[in-house]
Amino acid sequence: MKKEYEIVNLHCGGCASKIQYELDRVENLKDVNVDFYSKKLKFTLEKDIEEKDLIEKLNKIADKVEPGTYFKKVDDDSTVSNHLNKNEDNHTHGEELISKIDLIILTVGITLFVVGLTLSKSLQKDIILIIAYGLSGYDILLNALKNIKRGKFLDENFLMSIATVGALGLGDFGEAAGVMIFYKIGEFFQDMAVNNSKKSIEKLMSIKPDFANLKNKNGSIEIVDPSEVNIGDILVVKPGERVPLDGVIISGTTTLDKSALTGESIPIMAEIGTEILSGSINIDGTIEFKVTKMYSQSTVNRIIEMVESAGSKKAQAEKFITKFARYYTPIVVLLAIIIGFGTPLLYDGNFKLWFSRALIFLVISCPCALVLSVPLTFFSSIGKGSKDGILIKGGNYLERLKNIDTVVFDKTGTLTKGSFKVTKVEVIKGTENEVLEYAKAGEFYSNHPIGKAILNYGDIKVFEWDIQGHNEKAGYGINALYNGKEILVGSKKFLEGHKIEINILEAFGTVVYVAVDSILIGRIFVEDEIKETSRKTVDELKGQGINVYMLTGDNKKTGKHIGEILGIDEDKICTNLLPQDKVNKLEEIKSRSKKGTIFVGDGINDAPVLAMADIGISMGKIGSDIAIESSDIVLMNDDPYKIIEALNLGKRNNQVVLENVGFALGVKIVVMILGVLGIANLWLAIFADVGVSVLAVLNASKILTKKSIN
Structure with a gap:
């Protein structure tokens, strides 16, 4: 039984990873996915448990990891949910108020810090700097104490508290206050960067229609929820409104903007008899159309479901980073203890010197840059693909795109238009x-x-x-x-x-x-007519060193002729194939592939082959429902050239992941070494933590703003 809940009050990517780890260990929960960016929890429940007891159990785990975090049912209209929604609204209002208060307190702390640095008298200076430290870091100190009580102390709150309290103990009041202030400012910019990325992705997915103009039998118009509309109902769409469901126009002419669905920027003309897709925007004419699909099966709903569920299929890079972070921080903390206490015992007895250097290790140890940026990179890439009409069903499929050496095409409806x-x-x-x-x-x-x-x-x-x-x-x-x-x-x-x-x-x-x-x-x-971009697609695939095959049920003479037009080598054209023959032929082709194989198809007969390929890509516009369900990537406008864009997106995603991992680990390792040598101070350590996190998040989010992925 599949379950989905909204996550409330989750503000930290690292905390999301910790909650994921704890929930993975819960009996009867399978395929758990805690998505920090969409704020959704999804899992499969293997044994039926009463909803109330299940939520209570999950909430205890979440609250233990991150106090105040809890789960609630998605779109639950029950009394309990309404109560939770009210609580959430109150919390959101309170959170905004607290945020403003925190900002004022931090501003006062910064002011006192600047004033303290200008004073010459030692006692006054120290008192003001200590007050500045308390104002800027009181919440971090409180959270660290709460987490210690819960036995969860290896987080950024604990590490920053130990590092700055240690600096106070060494008499470095200015450094303690300055480092805490710099950390809080860095956290602010980091949160802002993450929120901007999330808003960009949410904007991409803001294609869900809010209402439908239902035409009743007496000719009156009633505004209803799209989910309440039935097949055969007549809907009216006015200029500027979004088409709420799939259907066929029965009255009027207009121009439709389908860019949010297919990535096509050029509007199309629509008239009586034209099939229209939900999520399209009606530009200039009032139309009436007959509904052909329920909302649950409509194009817009399927797109939203595919993109939202993509987070549950994590790439190996995401899984590795989550596991890496779990071991990385304790190891660095242990090294800091060895440096702070072991080195002076065995070396020169200068505890103050080596304790100061150990604090640098503690600050650097937080793996936020990796925990935040790697999942965000995949999330941004999937969002970018969706914007361009390429629906990628999971980070694991996106990751596979970087290692492809063979693309196998079905002919009809894929390389050709399928309009015989x-x-x-x-x-x-x-x-x-x-x-x-x-x-x-x-x-x-x-x-x-x-x-x-x-x-x-x-x-x-x-x-x-x-x-x-x-x-x-x-x-x-x-x-x-x-x-x-x-x-x-x-x-x-x-x-x-x-x-x-x-x-x-x-x-x-x-x-x-x-x-x-x-x-x-x-x-x-x-x-059948060959698609305009088919030859260009084949040429570019071959230019990248990728083997291109074509499978068809046509006779050899026809297959050879089509292959010549498309530029496919004669020995890679497979003709006279029945559905079961395609399966056998793909197995044979896969056995020769050294990296990975893509199969591209559109029809119901292609479903077995789509499922068997390393990556199955289906045509979403004319493709059958079963072919779309069996595939890993869906091309919404049936343009084969989108395969080139998908491959480029996969490579770009991999490049950004490597950049962020290399940059984050590289900077941290360098600063660790400099810290041990006495060259780096806490200020540089803070940059190695928060500064790197901000830069990594910005680097990940730039995928969304890039106009082209070619």
Whole structure:
């Protein structure tokens, strides 16, 4: 049973990691994810527990790690939840008030600090500096004491308290006050940077419609929640409003902005019969449309769910940093103890000197830069991808993009538009109308683009009551009973499998054969148009040293022709494939891949292959629901070139992660060494902690503001 809760009063990335660690150890909880940036807790409950008892148990754990932090049900309208919401509102108001009071107190502390430094009299100077220290760091000292009582003392509050109290003990009142003030200012800028990043991501996801204009049977308009609308209802969208659900326009014309969904900046014209997606913005005309999907299955809701759930699938880098931080801080604290007490005992007996140097170690030991910046980098990259119409379902999939040497494409609907048209009807026996009639009878229930193209061609009508039987074998063809006659419609291989001899040459293009009562009567030629960016995509993939394959059910002659147009090597074009053949072929291709393999597809028949690939990428615009569910990345506008952008985003994400890890650890190690040598002081140590954190967070968040990921 999957559970999701909102996290209230969580203000620290390191605390989120600690809560995650504690919840991972709780019995009956599986796949726990504490997301600091979306403030959501998600997990799978293996054994049914009463909701009240479960929340109480979780809240005790959260409060023990970070006092005041608790969980509440998402969008819970119950009395309990309303009470919590009121408490949260009160807390938020109180928190804002406390923040203002803290700012005033810190300002007074800074003022006293500056005044104290200008005084010459030693006693007055020391008293004012001690007061400045108390005003600027009283909350840190209190939190450190509370955490010691809880047995959770290896955090930044404890480390800063020990370091600055140690400085006071050594008589360095100015340094103690200054370091505490500098730390608080750095924390302020760090929080501001994190909040700005979170707001940027929230802005990207602000595509959820707030209301729907429901047209009643009497013609009146009623404003309702989108979740209350049913399939078949008529909705009205005015200029400037967001389309609340997916549907088909039945009245009016307009221009739609779909940039929030697909990343396409150019608005599109929409008229009667145009399919529209929820989350689009109606620019200039009033339209009416018939709803085709419930809100839970609408495009906008699926996008929000995919992006929100992406945080639960953590990359190896995120898992490593969380584990690293758990061991890193105690090790550094132990080293500080050895430096402060062991070195003078074994070396020169100068306890004051080495104790001072040990304090530098304590300040540096907080791993905030890593704990904050690495998850934020993945979060920002996933948000950036969403903005550009690339939905990445987890940090683990984003991480895999950096190691890809093979991309395998399905042809129809992926490299081609999947909008087929009949170009020729070849008659072998009977008339053209007869060939079309029997072909349409066979394709009557088909959802395949080729079947729809045949059904829409010509004026021949077929009625459902004349069809007595129908059986479709995906990838092969259709066996139907029409007006007492047995009809076969499908590939050459399908008809030959039914003992029908075909003594005509294989033709170029997609060909559908038609037989009646075991006699071949004709064949229908269908063509598909290649997408504008397909060749460019293939060329750039090959330019990056990536092997490109194409899988298709077309005959060899057709496959070779399409491959030549796209620039795919002949030995990497696989033709005459049935759905199960694609699975076998991908296994063969994967066995030759040294790094990782991407499969790109769109249809229901591609679902097994999408799931089997190292990364499955599906086309979200025309792709089937099952293909989208089976894939790891969804391209919202069906543009194959988005694969290049996704690969570049994966590389950029990896680069920023390495930059932050290298920078944070590098600076800390250098300052540690300088501290032991007596070159670095507490001021530099604070920069190595808070300053590095701020810079790392800013570096991670720049992914969101970068205009292009190419």
